[in-house]
Amino acid sequence: MSRSGFVCLISSLMSGLGVGSAVAASPPRSGFHDVQARMVALEFTSDHNLRCRDGNDLLTHGERYPDVEWTSKQPQLVAPMSHTQARLVEARLLVHLSWVPVGSKIRVVGTSQNDAFTLEGTGAVEESGGDPRKAIVVVKGKKLLPAQMRKVEASIDWSATLEVPGESPKPFDLGTVDGIVCYLTRGTPRRGNETPTAVTQMRLRESYSRLATALENAPENPSPVAIVHALTSYCGKWYNPKVHIDRAEAWKVPLTWRYRYPGASCITICNFCSLIFDQIGMEGDISQAEIFATPDQPTVAREGGVESEDFIRQIGSYQCQLFLADDRNTRLGQVGGWGGMNHYEGCIVYKYNGKTFWFPGGTDRVYDDRNTVLYIFRTLVWARWDNYRQEWQVVQVVKTYTPPRSGAPGNCEIP
Numbered sequence: 001m002s003r004s005g006f007v008c009l010i011s012s013l014m015s016g017l018g019v020g021s022a023v024a025a026s027p028p029r030s031g032f033h034d035v036q037a038r039m040v041a042l043e044f045t046s047d048h049n050l051r052c053r054d055g056n057d058l059l060t061h062g063e064r065y066p067d068v069e070w071t072s073k074q075p076q077l078v079a080p081m082s083h084t085q086a087r088l089v090e091a092r093l094l095v096h097l098s099w100v101p102v103g104s105k106i107r108v109v110g111t112s113q114n115d116a117f118t119l120e121g122t123g124a125v126e127e128s129g130g131d132p133r134k135a136i137v138v139v140k141g142k143k144l145l146p147a148q149m150r151k152v153e154a155s156i157d158w159s160a161t162l163e164v165p166g167e168s169p170k171p172f173d174l175g176t177v178d179g180i181v182c183y184l185t186r187g188t189p190r191r192g193n194e195t196p197t198a199v200t201q202m203r204l205r206e207s208y209s210r211l212a213t214a215l216e217n218a219p220e221n222p223s224p225v226a227i228v229h230a231l232t233s234y235c236g237k238w239y240n241p242k243v244h245i246d247r248a249e250a251w252k253v254p255l256t257w258r259y260r261y262p263g264a265s266c267i268t269i270c271n272f273c274s275l276i277f278d279q280i281g282m283e284g285d286i287s288q289a290e291i292f293a294t295p296d297q298p299t300v301a302r303e304g305g306v307e308s309e310d311f312i313r314q315i316g317s318y319q320c321q322l323f324l325a326d327d328r329n330t331r332l333g334q335v336g337g338w339g340g341m342n343h344y345e346g347c348i349v350y351k352y353n354g355k356t357f358w359f360p361g362g363t364d365r366v367y368d369d370r371n372t373v374l375y376i377f378r379t380l381v382w383a384r385w386d387n388y389r390q391e392w393q394v395v396q397v398v399k400t401y402t403p404p405r406s407g408a409p410g411n412c413e414i415p
Helices: 003-016 201-214 224-236 247-256 266-279 370-376
Strands: 036-043 051-054 061-064 081-084 090-098 105-111 119-126 133-141 151-163 170-185 285-294 297-303 312-315 318-325 345-352 355-360 379-386 391-400
Touching: 036 151, 036 170, 051 201, 090 105, 090 119, 090 151, 105 133, 151 201, 170 201, 201 224, 201 247, 201 266, 224 266, 224 345, 224 355, 247 266, 266 285, 266 345, 266 355, 285 318, 285 355, 285 370, 297 370, 297 391, 312 379, 318 391, 345 370, 355 370
Parallel strands: 081 170
Antiparallel strands: 036 090, 051 061, 090 133, 105 119, 105 151, 119 133, 151 170, 285 297, 285 345, 312 318, 318 379, 345 355, 379 391
């Protein structure tokens, strides 16, 4: 929220508190011992300002929490927030002061048992159209937040020291703000204005849980590429091409792990992983792609899907369609084999530090060459539909990527 927006919001708040704005321009002169100070509002400006209230489940969300986390009008309510890990906390306070001349200085200190929420800063008393005057004080943390994705809580005791020309400094107790809740992320959450990726406590906790499990065997301080690989590999253990869930409902993917035939399709797995990466603000650029090849250039990976073009061909008495055949084919993609047909391979595409990596969904693989993704499959084939068996059968092989008695290429080097 801009400074002017903060002031406008607080002016509205003051009206609700019965503090008028049309007061005499100069308050009556009083002794320095009569000076009063109280904190009226607190806004954490380093917060992402994206947190929403929880919905009924992971698929829904409520209203956005207010940008100003605390006001004296609602002292028991502190809006929860999300914040980038390993950064300094910054905030601003609105303090109202009586019997204080404009230009006086005020130093504010917030003390907390959580060192990252020990804050301090200095501001000036400003004209507010009468008395009380106002001071907007920007405060900054003295220590960085932890470099971890987790929930942190804090309580802050606020105090102030007023410096009026010609007077000795005067201390004030501004009270305590309890119940501060902050969820740490790797960066600013992406697409926070969209329904599937709106930032909520339930979604952040789900993201924390899945990442913690995925990283159980990872080395200490894994690189961003290693983190992406760990999550896609963990979720890729449950692969079932017959279960497809759109991105809008992909938070339900873990439920498929308990099915009789567990798992979900490659693109569904990518949908779920990308929701987590958006929620935690994963650094770098993350997107999704559907990789396939064409008969004229079978080793050149294209983005789209074989169903996006009219790949139909007459072979003998059969009308055939183009597919990428996988390990489920009864002859590993060779002529006569049944089943295992795919239109494409869904991938997480991660651009980081000047390089691009492809993570095929439903696998534990990562490649730095898009063409290598094709070798997840056994073959590129023409197949015919058998009405009796209700299944596709390979009629002709266009390209063998991974022959029998061999596996998909190993992973590229992970930074």
